[in-house]
Amino acid sequence: MIQVENLHKKFGKNPVLTGLDLNIHAGSIFAVLGPNGSGKTTLIKTVLGMVIPDKGIISVMDSPVKNQWKYRQQINYLPQIANFPGNLKVLELIEMIKDIRQMPSDEAQLIARFGLEPFLDKKLSNLSGGTKQKVNIVLAFMFNCPLIILDEPTNGLDPLALIRLKELIFEEKAKGKTFLITSHIMQFVEEVSDEVVYLLEGKIYFKGSINDLKVKTKQTNFEHAIAAISTY
């Protein structure tokens, strides 16, 4: 699904990714973990083509992404910070994205699922952080794409919305979709992910299942295993 080879990226003098290799195969849920500033968002943004790598090759569905844009038809992306044009209404935003993507979408079901009906006519600048995140989720899930990238999807969500989000992820996974998720909520990662990728100092420090990780670090608790891995 996604192949990353020898990926390098510097921001100014600060190297963020230094020779990262990653191979993500279709149909499972990958969690990208790592301490703050380890390059999780940068990795995701290079896959999306928002950040241009200094070196390295990225392929999505077997075609290199450099200077390409059509492959993004196959990707749904949930950005980390739900920044939307403030003067648009929720419904206008949804219509606009639909107009731009020109794909069949099922936003009605998602709006009902997250209880967004009362907010459809409100301006995005007047919404609370959690509600904005729900809109963000609707936008990320309303198209039927084989690859879904979620950057901190749990940000600001209430417990009910979190449960709905997990259900949604499992439903989409059952349809054979591939997920790339970053999160700092270990409980969420443990529940949803099949495999974890741990980034440290711009490289992949660990890749495998949660059980492998627990065995490797000799911890029984996932959160402690993650905390222990960087000292291991």
Next chain:
Amino acid sequence: MIKILKYSFYDLMRSRWSYVYFLFYLLLGFVLLFLNNELSKAVITLMNVIIVLVPLIGTIFGVMYFYNSKEFTELLLAQPIKRSSIFFGQYLGVAGSLTMSLVLGLGIPFALYGLFESNAIWDFSLLLITGAFLTMIFSGLAFNIALSNENKIKGFGYAVLSWLFLAVIYDGLFLMSLIVFEQYPLDNFSLMATMFNPIDLSRTLILLKLDISALLGYTGAIFKQFFGTNLGVVISLIMLSLWTLIPVWRLGYKSKRKDF
């Protein structure tokens, strides 16, 4: 690109500032016609306003829109759209709505006053064309400056400085160099210096079209000889187009290499 243009254009049309800008020109048009009582004289006064104000508004609007639509841009970057389409669409949205405010705001009072029966129509059209060019040029420059500067205050400062340089300081330097080198033949130098500043170029073009080249002083004859001919007008328009195209090209080039 057309879709981005559409959304940027609607977005601006809904904002208060487009109307303020439109109403300002509407008012200016009516007041000038009321005070001057003559179309051709109003055109001259109008030129002096347009030459300075249009670039300023283009610069400020361009920078502000670019920074304000950061969220919109980031949302679009993750969509299956070509990068250059996003920025060209936004640029054309800004330049288009500003040009529309200018053309409608000034066109309505002049048309009501009987522009179409008067022989000032060509002068007036030239005025609007150069106004449109100046809008495109300066909003293009502003977009470039904003794209290269992550820091809003810096970007805003550079943009206003570039306007100040081209609108005021350049003329000062030009004049000073004419005085300093007055023993030398300066025809070609002044011709070239005018070409390299879109504001000067527009001013000269309009003044010569209005046949008041005497205002231009001793180089006036040279200018008249050059700009007065068809070749001169064509070259001036080519220069204005270059001034428009180079910032637009750089916008496409830079946007392809930027990280978001």
